[in-house]
Amino acid sequence: MDLHYLRIFYEVAKEKSFTKAANKLYINQSAVSIQVKKFEEILNSKLFDRSSKKIKLTYTGEALFKMAEEIFEKVKRAEKEMERIINLDKAKISIGATSVIGEPLLPLLMKDFISLHDEIEYDITIS
Template sequence: MDIRQLQFFAEIVRYGSFTKAAERLHVAQPAVSMAMKKLEEELDLILFNRQERRISLTAEGEIFLRHAEKILDEVKSAETEMEELRGLAKGEVRVGIPPMMSAYFFPEIIRDFSNSYPDLHLTVSGEGASKIQKMIIDGELDMGVVAGASFPETLEVRRFLREEVIVCVPRSHPLASRGSLTLHEFARHPLIFYREGYYLRELILDVLRGAGLSPTIRFETNLYTLVKSLVQKGMGISVFLRMVVAEDDDLTAISLDPPLFLDLLIAWKKHGYLSRANRAFADYLLEKGSSAAL
């Protein structure tokens, strides 16, 4: 058994196909098939169900996957740490940031971080919080911004900001003069809302369900800019983080009664090796978040 076999195995599982894994790995498909056949012979186990159109794991394959992922994580961590000890670190940070946050809090963070650490390369992926969690666990991201109160045990999280969740209405709306709204008042109005996968959606729905309320969702989209535009045009009301509408002259932010807050956290894989570049970004974000809260 060698590392290359484990890499082939992990990619086949990820893409559910020998062919797609070969394309991802830039090798010939027969080479991937032969490597897996040899691996199964060495283990004296069948790892894949090959009768189905999409490759799936056997029970033995599921168990082996856990070990393979752990070994590959350790190898990657060792390679990164050794490069840093030799002074050869590439200094790359792969971070996931939800779209709403990337537009209203992070541009300044990214600019200032890049100015402070000009030799580090920062790559940002815009996804919903639940997708970011999965990408960190799968090793596609080094770290990411997540929200909520409960997380998989495989993640390490640190809070960097607490932001108020507000109701958003046009300036001309009858509610615009209100200082706050109860959940019952909020639930009476048609809602322009986010699609599944956005934590803000799940938070609001959980809060409403807890109060025995069910909102009328008039339109759903994963584009928060479209949500803003439709609210401005009077199609319905919505919820945002306060920072999103703080400087918008066409929209009014109204607090909920009682107020609702969202904790924003930076997360990375627990027990994984966090490079100096990633540690620098996490420390910088935590420092700036603390300053913003003052």
């Protein structure tokens, strides 16, 4: 499934208007209509009921809209998390050690290292 088509469909469904979606996406209304029509052809299913003045989602459109909402919410969360990681210059280190070395030595080494590098996340396994 092409996320480009899904995004256009999602905006039209959310705005309940091809024109409002076009404005939000910074493309013209006819391009939005063509893209939605093409998406319907790819899916081989009508997504909107255009028989009345107001557009309404079909049953298939409703189901797809709910899934698209979840997808774009996850995309938004991923973007925010990536931005946070990049802006904070975060990193993660995984350390594994045996109990012979790990238990007496690692706490001493990590204490100094953590005080110098508080932006780093740690995953330590001793076994």
